[in-house]
Amino acid sequence: MGKFAIAAAALFVASCAAPVQHPRQQIDSRIRAEIWRTKAIDNHAHPMRATGLNDPDHEFDALPVEAMEEAPMARRLDPGNPEYHGAWRSLFSYKGENERNAAEAKQKAMRDRGDGYPAWVLDQLNIDVMLANRVAMGRGLPANRFRWVPFADALIFPLNNDSLGKRDPDRKTFFGGETKLLQRYLSESGQSAMPGSLDGYLRFVTSVLERQKNQGAIAEKFEVAYLRALDFGNPSKGDAERVYAHGGVPSDADYKTLQDYLFRYVAGECGRLGLPVHVHSCAGAGSYFDVAGANPLLMESLFDDPALRKTKFVMVHGGWPFIDGMTALLEKPNVWADYSIQTLLVSPRELSETLRRWLEFMPDKVLFGTDASPITPAVGWEESGWLSAESGRDALGLALTAMLRDREIDRRRASQLAQMVLRDNARHLYGWK
Numbered sequence: 117m118g119k120f121a122i123a124a125a126a127l128f129v130a131s132c133a134a135p136v137q138h139p140r141q142q143i144d145s146r147i148r149a150e151i152w153r154t155k156a157i158d159n160h161a162h163p164m165r166a167t168g169l170n171d172p173d174h175e176f177d178a179l180p181v182e183a184m185e186e187a188p189m190a191r192r193l194d195p196g197n198p199e200y201h202g203a204w205r206s207l208f209s210y211k212g213e214n215e216r217n218a219a220e221a222k223q224k225a226m227r228d229r230g231d232g233y234p235a236w237v238l239d240q241l242n243i244d245v246m247l248a249n250r251v252a253m254g255r256g257l258p259a260n261r262f263r264w265v266p267f268a269d270a271l272i273f274p275l276n277n278d279s280l281g282k283r284d285p286d287r288k289t290f291f292g293g294e295t296k297l298l299q300r301y302l303s304e305s306g307q308s309a310m311p312g313s314l315d316g317y318l319r320f321v322t323s324v325l326e327r328q329k330n331q332g333a334i335a336e337k338f339e340v341a342y343l344r345a346l347d348f349g350n351p352s353k354g355d356a357e358r359v360y361a362h363g364g365v366p367s368d369a370d371y372k373t374l375q376d377y378l379f380r381y382v383a384g385e386c387g388r389l390g391l392p393v394h395v396h397s398c399a400g401a402g403s404y405f406d407v408a409g410a411n412p413l414l415m416e417s418l419f420d421d422p423a424l425r426k427t428k429f430v431m432v433h434g435g436w437p438f439i440d441g442m443t444a445l446l447e448k449p450n451v452w453a454d455y456s457i458q459t460l461l462v463s464p465r466e467l468s469e470t471l472r473r474w475l476e477f478m479p480d481k482v483l484f485g486t487d488a489s490p491i492t493p494a495v496g497w498e499e500s501g502w503l504s505a506e507s508g509r510d511a512l513g514l515a516l517t518a519m520l521r522d523r524e525i526d527r528r529r530a531s532q533l534a535q536m537v538l539r540d541n542a543r544h545l546y547g548w549k
């Protein structure tokens with residue numbers, strides 16, 4: 117063996133033996149310190165109320181995924197993912213790997229902190245304010261830490277939903293839930309029956325949005341991609357009136373006309389009321405989800421409608437996997453994106469590449485988010501929120517470090533971008549001081 121070969125072999129052995137670095141170790145240390153020090157605004161999550169075991173909380177989502185047919189789960193989201201052990205250690209000082217024991221350690225933390233528990237969880241995640249996408253708020257979710265984002269989907273499905281529910285078992289569950297939620301909105305408005313005309317129905321829709329705003333809502337959420345594709349047309353009011361007046365079980369085409377009209381109406385009213393419209397735009401949970409129908413490009417005609425220019429559209433989950441289209445859409449004056457759940461769908465390294473593209477292109481439109489939500493008793497919104505917040509900070513740190521090393525930005529700008537993504541962009545979007 118020649119000298120060169122010996123040296124090469126030695127190098128090879130040395131490189132094999134080198135400890136594998138966690139991606140976090142590759143983040144510039146000053147950027148890392150700033151990102152972990154900053155108290156974030158979480159643009160999208162499903163925190164749970166401080167409830168006792170006898171008072172289960174079913175209002176953390178209008179379409180709870182636990183009611184869906186069993187389906188394969190993305191690897192990092194799967195509750196068996198050992199990365200969640202880090203959450204148990206960090207939040208509850210539980211160092212083992214047993215799900216049941218972890219759940220017990222969590223129960224103790226809940227008992228110890230009572231109504232202060234949800235805000236205590238935010239403190240552990242270094243999250244200042246979490247947008248709580250819930251049907252209703254409740255105990256332990258104070259408005260200074262948890263801001264309400266209710267659901268508007270039910271408002272665009274006012275007719276008989278039986279035929280839509282026949283498409284697959286998940287939609288059957290979902291449309292059953294939406295029909296019930298619309299009934300709840302009607303009774304909260306003091307109405308015992310559906311209004312007889314479209315104009316009457318539109319007045320009811322406005323009353324729901326105004327009431328939710330008065331009760332503290334800061335945005336409205338559509339998870340409509342679980343129900344139908346995002347390809348909203350622009351039908352005339354006359355056509356929508358005809359379908360509404362006919363009632364009964366509409367044909368799919370007629371019902372789409374009415375839904376399209378109502379979606380635009382809700383979006384327009386949200387613009388008038390200063391409520392940004394959150395839209396689930398991401399491959400969704402379950403095995404029947406229409407991935408192609410969740411492409412944010414399908415909504416381009418709404419973004420470009422001069423009548424909707426005052427409406428702020430926030431593409432929740434940032435359109436994954438349609439990152440190219442989402443990137444281009446950020447150039448619209450009324451479009452934002454958060455990267456909630458991408459934090460758990462892909463690795464921090466892959467997410468950092470998406471963030472880098474967005475930050476190079478439209479840095480004031482990018483929002484931090486976790487999509488913290490319950491999966492099992494041991495992996496609840498606390499654990500998914502912890503892992504998502506850690507991964508989201510890792511991805512942001514990796515993106516800024518790469519931009520710094522390529523001399524695209526200096527340290528001052530890196531710090532500014534970190535603050536924008538973690539806090540300032542959200543503050544500007546929602547008009548907070």
Ligand SMILES: [Zn+2]
Pocket residue numbers: 160161162249487489
């Ligand atoms: Zn969500």
